Amino acid sequence: MARVISVYLPTWPTDRLRRTGGDAAPPADAPLVVAAREKNRHVLVAADAAARAAGLGVGMVLTKAKILVPDLHVEYADPQADVESLERLALWALQRVSPFVAVDAPDGLIIDSTGADHLHGGEAALLDTLLGRLIMSGISARAAIADTRGAAHALARFSANPSFVAPEGHGTEVLLPLPLEALRLPTNLSQDLRKLGFATVGDVLSQPRAPLVLRFGPELGRRIAQALGERGEPIEPLRPADLIEVRRSFAEPIGAAETISRYISKLVVSLCTELELRGLGARRLDLLCHCVDNRIEAVRVGTATPARDIRRLTRLLCDKIETIAPGFGIEVMSLTATIAEPMGERQSSSLLIEEAEPDISDLIDTLSNRVGERAIYRFAPVASDVPERSVARVAALSPDLGEGWPGHWPRPSRLLPRPEPIETIALLPDHPPVSITWRGVRRRVRRADGPERVFGEWWRADAELVAVRDYFRIEDDAGERFWVYRAGDGENPETGSHKWFMHGIFG
Template identity: 70%
Template sequence: MKRVVSLYLPNWPTDRLRRRLAGDKAPAADTPLIVVGRDGAKRLVTAADATAIALGIRAGMPAAKAQALVAGLTVRDADPVGDAEALERLALWIFQRVAPIVAADHPDGIVIDSTGADHLHGGEVAMLDGLLGRLAMSGIEARAAIADTWGAAHALARHAARPTFIAPPEHGADVIAPLPIEALRLPPPMPGELRLLGFERVGDLLAQPRAPLALRFGPELGRRLDEALGRSAEPIEPIRPDELVEVRRVFAEPISAAETIARYIDKLVEALCASLERKGHGARRLDLICQRVDSRAQAVRVGMARPISDAKRITRLLCDKIETIDPGFGIETMTLCATIAEPLDARQAITSLIEEVEPDVSDLIDTLANRVGERAIYRAAPVASDVPERSVCRVPALAPDTGAGWPDAWPRPARLFLRPEPVETIALLPDHPPASFTWRGVRRRVQRADGPERVFGEWWKRNAELAAVRDYFRVEDDAGERYWLYRAGDGEDAASGSQRWFIHGVFG
């Protein structure tokens, strides 16, 4: 089932302007900002940020009226060409990180064919949350929706997403029926004319026979309805940077058998690897796009932990994804491109008979990452912090060693909880370990204990940690299980902590 993401940027001109004017020239975050353009001799507001909208300014309002309405309004000239170019650059950024089929949806959006790519990001919910989160960190307000068609996703992103909306697969017409008729991407005069006839919602149009509507409004209305419902194809023309390395195969007769697809994948990979090797590059991410005879595209994306140009290895990774390709009535074009290519590492061949060869696990990592997602394959790395939950971070599986070491003064548990869990204990204050503790409804009697290990708060990060103290104990219960518990506070001063007990980890 095809899935499409529509990314809506409601304040794109003003958000881009704030980013471009970063620094001393940028208006304050709480200062209303508008962009003004010309319509003949008139100066009209073409875009307004959230602060200006909250004060009553709307696009299409005369600029003089907006300045009279709001004191201290910041006014900038419109730059539609710059907005369009920046939107293309943002689409390219998303193309390199999210999915193989991405295009700018001018003037204020981006469309993404996420079919088969969401699992690489932890699912559709995680994919949207991650995308919107990174845009928010860059100062760009965005809303997003996922649906089965471009038209439905476009409508939901602009009229239902708060800030996201994920329509169920095979949702049909019910999901767009309650939306206003403006959601159908109709030419500007048409929604007003439809409202004069009493049509308010998309569902009102769906309930009417098509012939009278086509006679009155032409074929555009029916085409938009069919595109939103998936009855007619609306292909996405993906963005392609000039420096992209890609190879293509056009078939005289459409192909559909898995064995035939695998055979041509092998040929495409050999041609692509030859092109990459001439540049001294290896592929880090590859996209295989299969264009079907019904104008629908099937895309497969695979990633590698380090740049490679091994044709057999790349072919195997792509062929593992053949089962996700729906050829429909046949594939007429196959395109393979290196979305991310990097210089190959120069490695000296080992000639010594006694020198040990370092095992290469990158092939295994690539296989696992393309099955369960890149985020699921990682390595724990130490961070310079005394606070246990801050002393570890996730890095890519083959990330270079930073040289940082793990603390060796006191052992740490094999399993550290994301959040410490409260426990009920019986313990003597201030320095004694608990005699027993109750965790998850089970009471455990402590047979052996070691500690305390005192950990102080990082006062340079938060004022609340100026006097914070934790006393950690390693304890073993009567069943031989070992746990890592701590008391919040030093057992005497209330300012050092709540004096409550928590379990923070479990030893192997």
């Protein structure tokens, strides 16, 4: 079943101005509006969160807004710049989310995410990641995912807070409580409907459609059909001019897996030739299959490092053939290097001089395309004395920065996801526990070593200015070894609660 994401950017003009303005942009807490000329006056066409909090809104006359907020920052509308920036944002989403991304001017994006959610950990995780990156970039955003473009557009603007995931096959239930404007109707049409007592989408859907269309015109019927999925609304994916793409058209539609595999191999050869001419390697490939019934089946694969190895790229794409539903056949196949990075020629090392380093990038690529990029990673050290902050997840083949964990004190092979409280009997301030009770099991301590004092990182939070932890390595009667700590120095209450926690297990 098709799934569509609608991303709504409610304050895109002001967000764009702040992003492009750099240091010259108004402070985040300063009200900022965008005005445009309407007949013989200027009205607000966009207002940021600070301006809305001050009582300003879209449609307000500019002179009135300046009276209400004397220190108001005013910029004048530049629709062309807004659209161009929106296209750049769509290109960013094209590279990271799905091969089907289109601009939904003037304030959003449309993304066909069919089959792409598992690479991001599910639909909810996909939306959270997408919105998180936008918000961290200073862009206000809401997003929804639904079965149709019309439903996703409506839910993103009237239900998402900040995200909304409609269940597959949701039908009309999720649309019924939404206002009439959710159907993307012209303003005069929605006003006419409201005069007759229609307030929500449910009010419209509860009436016979033919009389409504006869009275209000075909636009109402078209929008209803699009929202319900009765009428197709194809997404024209964004394709930049400098995108490296090869295509193959067929006189007769193809559909057999063997035939698709054969032409994938031919497309990969052509694409790798073009990549080599430009000195690039592919990091992400999109295979688009244009079917006879006006559908587009997409396959996306990625690589851990820039690659143009024909055999490897062909295998990665052919592994996904079973996800392609050709239907009545495929008329056109296109292969695109959505992300390409510089790739120099490598000189093979001589086995007589040195041993060649093992190359596991092929294995990483295979696993990543099966279970998702986020599921394949490695741990890297971080400069922090606080144990849970001293490690980070990085890409499986990211370069080694040469840093390491402290070696003067042994560390457990496994840290718990978060420290768990334990009950102890211990002599304060510096003695290890005599016994502990963890997860309902009491353990007598036979051997212990410590304390190792870890201080808080005062530059992160004021509360950590005097906070300390005292860590102990302990061993119980059964020979199991644990890493426990006491919050505080055992004497001064401001240094911690003096409670005990289990933090790790030695292998």
